[in-house]
Amino acid sequence: MNNTFKAFLFDLNGTMIDDMEYHTQAWYQVLTGQLGASLDYAEVKKEMYGKNAEVLLRIFGPNRFSPEEIEYLSVEKEKQYQAAFKPHLKLIEGLDAFLEQAHQAGIKMAICSAAITANIDFVIDGLGIRHYFGAIVSADDVTTSKPHPETFLKGAELLGMAPEACIVFEDAPKGVEAAANAGMNAVVLTTMHAREEFAAYTNSICFAPNYNDPALRTIFFKMPQTFNR
């Protein structure tokens, strides 16, 4: 194991599971179908980072919805997402063995996501992987979500780790920006965004389509075998 990193901070959506298309579809339906926003699919994809309340505020401004309406719309979007994605719920290729290997190597791990707690529970209990994580930071645990550094700094703090001992796993440019703002390097999973979209971020140390990528094995475990079990 490479001694530089003592903790792994995982983003969830798009990084541990390949579900961002399902989030985009659910947001597109709620924002344009239910709420009448004039956004095309690509614009929805670009605007849907961070907490659900932040997405609604960014698109509709501060005066459109009451806090109760925001909560209702957030839950509505996640109901649509969960119903559509549930049959496809599985870890990104190689991640099951990668988690086990990191665990065996004594690496501390946290989930640091902009998703609400109910969505994180849906994924980690649905997949039986909760025991790997010493801390979970959701949308409900932070004041401001990514690209603000709060989510990752809180994850590091809960694990008892200095930021420089942590490596972030992310799939979104705004998430890598949040890692940079927290003083952390990032491994980028290219599930939804192409490598070129991260050109602005010098803290991206590696790009991989999944956890069997040789670059990941070299960086973290210096081992030739794949993570397939």
Ligand SMILES: O=P(O)(O)OC[C@H]1O[C@@H](O)[C@H](O)[C@@H](O)[C@@H]1O
């Ligand atoms: O921070 P994560 O795990 O990538 O989650 C991000 C996504 O979480 C979803 O729950 C939000 O509705 C999306 O708008 C957001 O992009």
